[in-house]
Amino acid sequence: MKLFRKIFLSIFFSFVATVSLISYAISVRQIADAEKSVVEENKIIGSFLTKEIEVNYFENKWPFESLKKLSERKEVLFWWIVRDDGTIHLADNSSFMETYVHDYFPEIANRLGKENISLNRSQNYGIFSTTLETGPKKWSFWFGFSLSRVAERRKEIISLITVTSVSVLVVLGVILYSSVKHFTKPIKELTTGAERIGKGDLSYRIRAASKDELGQLSHSFNKMTDDLQKTTVSKDYVDNIIGNMTEMLIVVDIEGKIRTVNKATLELLQYRGEEILGHSIEKIFKLEDIPQNWMEFERLIQEDKLNNFETHFTTKEERRIPILFSSSAIRGESGHPLFFVCTARDITERKRAEDEREKLVKDLQKALAEIKQLSGLLPICSGCKKIRDDKGYWNQIEEYISTHSEAIFSHGLCPVCLKKLYPDL
């Protein structure tokens, strides 16, 4: 994951968590306040009616008008005046009259006290219950109220808080995005610079706008790059040289894997870079092309004693190409070889020239040999033109030449002789 994303997501997650917690806390507080307000309001109503009922009770009256108004309140679910034995004496809904309060709310009925409020949030209601000052027989007054106002308020709060929180998060996200982008930009530039320089581009410079630590780092980086540029041959330069070499260059690691090849190698062997990079050198350098055993060959390579060794590379199309192979090791601090830089020159033309020369020499030698057979001083008879051989015998010239050369005689008459011999003809 990129640094920007890491920083952004980490901080943003913290924002989300913080905003969530704050939102939750605010919401809980707001809902609690709304609930408290509803409870207080109903408690006041309950207290007021309790007093009114108590005053009327001793006059054998009930405050029906007030109780009806209570019934008409949207939030009021029911009201009951309950006798000391738990029988509902009066109710907003007469269907409940003369039934037992214990059948509906046994827990509240069993712990009846002065001005109690019991809330049941799962069923969205609250109950105000209180004993009445009705002499020794304690009657009680109950009324249930809906918490729907709290529920509605809660919905509003949730909507508001959610919208606000999301808006805040979006704004914070945008600010955070800009900030992190601003702060990571030099780092990204440094990273890019490092990568570029790593690849040998020493001309790359970071634009350092700030004067903070990152700015200083950028300056330091640029200075380092300046220094490097002054003291180091750039990779481009080297790549350029390698690329333009007419000779083949192959860098092989200690395991025999090809790490670098130049353009001349690829063109000659008809490979693409990815087809041989990372592959064993044996792909192009067959074992049968090594005259010594492999161990000896390795030793020579490791000892940098392999120089202008004549052998063959094999092309992608399995065509053998004669080369003049040299190798030298790049060694680590311990002296052990890390890489082997191998160069090879295509000697196909030279080999062909050599072959042609050899053939010519042979032809000449043969011709010379044949020319020597008839050469030297031949003792010939001035009269019969016989030739004396080495053994002192006189031989007809045709016989002698046929014996000492490939020449065969065909007998005929020349015109002079013909005229002379056969003047009649």
Added chain:
Amino acid sequence: MAAKKLVIMLAVFAGISFFLFSQGYGEELKLVPKKRPISVIDSALGTTVGTGWSTKENPQEAVKEAVEMALEGKQDKVPDFAIIFASSGSDMEAILSKAKELFKNKTKIYGGTSDSRAVMTNRGFAKATDRAYEYAKMEGKRSLAIMTVTSKDIVFGVGSANFADYPSVQEGSKVAILNAIKSAGKSPKELPQAILVTPARGLEEEAIEGIERVVGSHTPILGGTPGGPTFSVFGENKVYEKGISLAVIYTKFSAGYIFEGGFDVKDPNTGIVTKVDRQAIVEIDGKPALDVYDAWLGGEIGKLCKETIRFDLVRGLLTLHPLYRKYTSPNGKVYSLFSHPWPRDKTLVEKSVSTSTKIKVGERIYLSHGTWETLMNRVGNLPKMAKMQGKIDMNAKPIFGIGYICAGVLGTIPETEREKMPFLINYSNNNAPFIAPFTWGEQGHFPGIGNKHGNLLTSFLVITDKGQR
């Protein structure tokens, strides 16, 4: 990639928020009323009382249902006495006929129409309709209530009269009470413990006068004018529109009764009636009665009449501001006899105030005020106050109760509250059986003064075999 993670993060945030906030505040509470414990009617030894009701439209079915309910679990299926009230608009002939059939023509039946809106027993508020007056005729919604009594300790007699058959209402009423006494197997010299009456509307004072001619003014007469808008009472075999149905009660048990209005009588406005026309006051202190009454109410009548064309609303308002007369007993106790005033002329041109009571010239009238709350409380406390008046222990359970509640009072009580009334009466009546029609005029007794007819009043009678203080 980062944007995707960001979106996921925000989604997780929203999800967590939703989860956290979705905790609590679930479904609304839905309470379902539990079944009430069965009320055991432990009547006095030798007396069984039952009540039943029906809201069936068919009169025969309604009577059958109500009677079966009243006699449920009782050995004797033919009671001695039955009080039947049905909402105005019911087929009273059919009801009487069916009741007589079910009771094998042996049960003494007393009753008549209740207000078109309801009747009431200890079993509940038997609502016919929310609507009163002329609407009741059209709606076809009915209710009926019955109370049956079988007793070897309480003797009932019933009598009735169709006033058209007699030279005067007084005479018809006299015949009716004599027949009732005879029906109870008593002689006119034996005064009943109480008399229940249902006299025709507008003739109540004359009916009381006729009854008092037989039993005197110290025998309590409790009753109610039949409820409207159509009125009728039960005779022995017929239904009378302009008649009287009454019952006499003879018993050695204690009786307690109450006849009162429960209005606030502190208003200083008062005047002398200077001119009347039947059941209407024409002038108060020599001025048009409506002007005086409206002035007492701060011009509310005129204002309301301008604002609404619904005359029942005007009547509704005035229900809570009745006029009343004061009666002081020999022992110094002051009783208030209320009358329900309303403009006789809906256009307010003629400025008489109808009261449904016969107020005499020279009588002082006063202005009173009430609220539906005070009236509802009064209804709830009726048995308690009846016991108090009869010096009966408050904890004593009556054998039964009979009430007459003004339909005007019913009208002031919000519809949602009306069904509470029987529960309140039950508590005050120690869960004893009772029946209470809603009447368009009430009759009752002021001890030491006599029997009176008024409006916006309630009468309630309790009979108990125990607990006399």
